[in-house]
Structures are given as C-alpha cells and as structure tokens.
Amino acid sequence: MRVKLTIEYDGTNYAGWQRQENALAVQQVVEEALFRLTGKPHAVTGASRTDAGVHAFGQVAHFDAQSRIPAEKYAYALNTVLPADVRIRDSRAVAEDFHARFSAKGKWYCYSIFNDAHASAILRNTHAHVMYPLDVDAMRREAQCAVGRHDFRAFAASGSVVKDTVRTIHSIEIARQGKCVSMQVRGNGFLYNMVRILAGTLIGVGTGKLEGGAVRRALASGSRLDLGVTAPACGLTLMEVFYDA
C-alpha cells in the first residue's frame, strides 16, 4: 500500500528536506520515525527538496507501507514518535503509481517578511527582516511581470543543472498586515532557489535599492545579475503541493 503524507515542519533546526551525510534532514527524521514504528526500513520520497531553514506547512511525501497500520492512522502514530518541530498533518492511501514529486501539478509557497527598523523576536525564525520601508504597490507591479509562462533561467541558483527552465507562475499575491508583508506564489513548478531569488528581487524593488523592471530585464537576458539577492531561507514556507484529484 502506498501512503501519502502531508508534513509540516519548522525548518530552523534542519539541513532541509533531503537526507544528508553530515547534518540532520527532515526526510531522515521521518524515515527513522517509520522505522521506530514498524521495525522496518522505509524510503520516503518528498515532493520538494526544501533548503536548510525553509519551512513547510504542506510538504507531501509518499512511501510504501511495510505494516498493517491503516493509512489514516500513520499521522497519529508517527506524531507520537516525531520531534515537536515535525508533524504529520494527514496520511492516506493513494494509488500505487502516485509519486509525491512526479505527480505534483503545482506548488504554493509563501514568503514572509517582518518590515520594521527592528527585527522581530517572536517571528525571527519564520520571517525575513527588512529594515527599510517596503513599497508594496511597487512590489506588486514588479511581481506581475513574473506571472505567466516564462524561461526562468535567470532565476535559477548558479550551478543549477536543470535543462528545461521554462515554468509557469499562476499568481503572486502580496499583502501587508501591520509590520508583516507576505508574498503568496503559486506555480506549476519552481527552479532551485527561484522563489527566494524572486522574493529578494521584489524586496530590492520595494526598498528602492533595485530599479523597477528587473524581472522583465532578467527574463529577456537570462542573466542572474539582473536580479536581486537570494532572500533568506527562514522567510520561505512550502504551503501546499497540488495534485490531480
């Protein structure tokens, strides 16, 4: 039986999703929890390789169950052995050909900013601190240039080896609530660091450090140099992964 997990984690203390040699990753923590629960090794495949410090409210993963635990009980059982900064939000049986990564039709990321002269104590691990006032209208105008189907190779981290760099961004919504500014980005897929480079560029335009039109120029030139810095990992949260029903 193939089981789909929806996983929330506070990425602060992890080296990202993907299992690593010398640092603790969320994938390893979930696989070890499955081992503690069943006494059998399980490989858990995630939809998104979130970076160190990046959070998830709705990471999705699948594994092939090696026990008779009903699929919907895995969430309850795993949460009794997982650390408090990793929670299974949902578990359910899926078709044998479901694949967390390859079946994904789209993703929703949220980038969160605390915009004030002084950083936030309470939100320090989940919001990037921007000390200069953000012009949210300018950010919205800039963001609209990224919406649609484009070759986003300028938005890929240097050293990235993906061949097809065409992606579709469905929508970018930017909202201010007091000192917090959030960017909700939905698309059919994202290159490595793409959302953080987009966020850093919009922050640059929002503070006036970067000239408006940067996204348009970068889409035309394909050059990473036309864009802003990569925004800090802590501001990024993978909210949801979309699949065909």
Add this chain to the structure above:
Amino acid sequence: MRVKLTIEYDGTNYAGWQRQENALAVQQVVEEALFRLTGKPHAVTGASRTDAGVHAFGQVAHFDAQSRIPAEKYAYALNTVLPADVRIRDSRAVAEDFHARFSAKGKWYCYSIFNDAHASAILRNTHAHVMYPLDVDAMRREAQCAVGRHDFRAFAASGSVVKDTVRTIHSIEIARQGKCVSMQVRGNGFLYNMVRILAGTLIGVGTGKLEGGAVRRALASGSRLDLGVTAPACGLTLMEVFYDA
C-alpha cells in the same frame, strides 16, 4: 532621564519577565544588556510579570538612564547586544514620574490556539494545541459574561494574595482563521493567571467539556472550581500596555 522601553520577546526559553535566582528571566537579560552598553548597573521595571513561556509583543519597562545616549537610540544600541529572542521595539524619554506598572491604564492580551487533530510544528511555541473542534460561537457567548466590571477572585491563581480583585474587562474578541483561533482580551488590569484561566474556561466551553454559564457561576460564587483549567502559557502574548497620552 527616565526611558520607556517597548519590548518584544519570545518567552519560550525564559522563566518569565521577573528576575529570579536560579533561572534566566527577560528582565535580567535587558538589565545585563544595559550594563554591557553603559558599564553601569540599571534597574529595569516592567509593566507586567509575564510567566515562564508567555510572550510579549509590547511589554513596557522603564529605567533611569546613567549615560548620555539619546533615549530613542537605546532601541538600536540594545538590539546589538540582546539575544535574538528579545528585541526593543521602541525607546523614548518620558516624564520622571512615569512608572511602567503604576501608570498603566490597561492591557491587551492575545491568547492563540491551534485547533486541529494534530499539533502545529511551526506554531508549537506560540499557540496552545486544542485537538477537539472548538465551537467559536459558544465561546463568544460565554466570553461576553466576563466583559464589564466584576470581582474576578475566582479567576485568580490559588495562592494569590491580591486584596482588591475587582477588574474591568473592556472587550473579548474571538476569531477563527483556518485552524487558528485567537482571543483578544482588553482590560484595565488582570489578576495573576486571569487570562489563562479565562482562556482555559472558554476552551472548555468551546469543546463542550465544560457547561456553558461557567463564567457567570464563578463570578457569583467566587470559586475557582467553577472554571476550567489554566490554559498553557505558550498561547499567551502580552500585546500592548496602555497609558494616558
């Protein structure tokens, strides 16, 4: 020169606001930061003795400056030496007779709940977890019985020695946003543990574990036994302390 500080802190790793013998309190951290900055001892007086694990977005404190640093620069200077889970949001000069506690005219607390079968990883330190569905309408009805001027002795933690237990709650607003339920409580003052006992009672009524009318019965009887459990410290945040302008 008397200086008023507005202080934010993530209370997770502190034994509360007030300086203690064997545990680290926020007051001590701020006093030590002032010492590192000026080389002189300062006594810092806070408006509210928040408990261990309770957070503040707007704790207020005052001290008498022993240096020539302009009042409004203390926020910037202190934030360079404070740990990241304590931030000075604002510093300003006030009248010599301003007193953070005795001049306070009211306070605003927020109690935050994550309401789902499974606890939240990301919000685990700032939201109390309630696994049974909350009836927010029932909570609102119950809350209205606490609004107004009442003798709240039933809402004081046992062992409390305050003589005058009459307080005025100005308003209680309860809102649901997805899996999060927040209670905003504003009043002219609060007894020790009063907001957490009120929150625990409203949670009890909201889950159906406690019969409606508990607040009314407790105000009449003065008995702590008519109320629900004291809700966990981590859900509570001191949002703002009010003073005459």
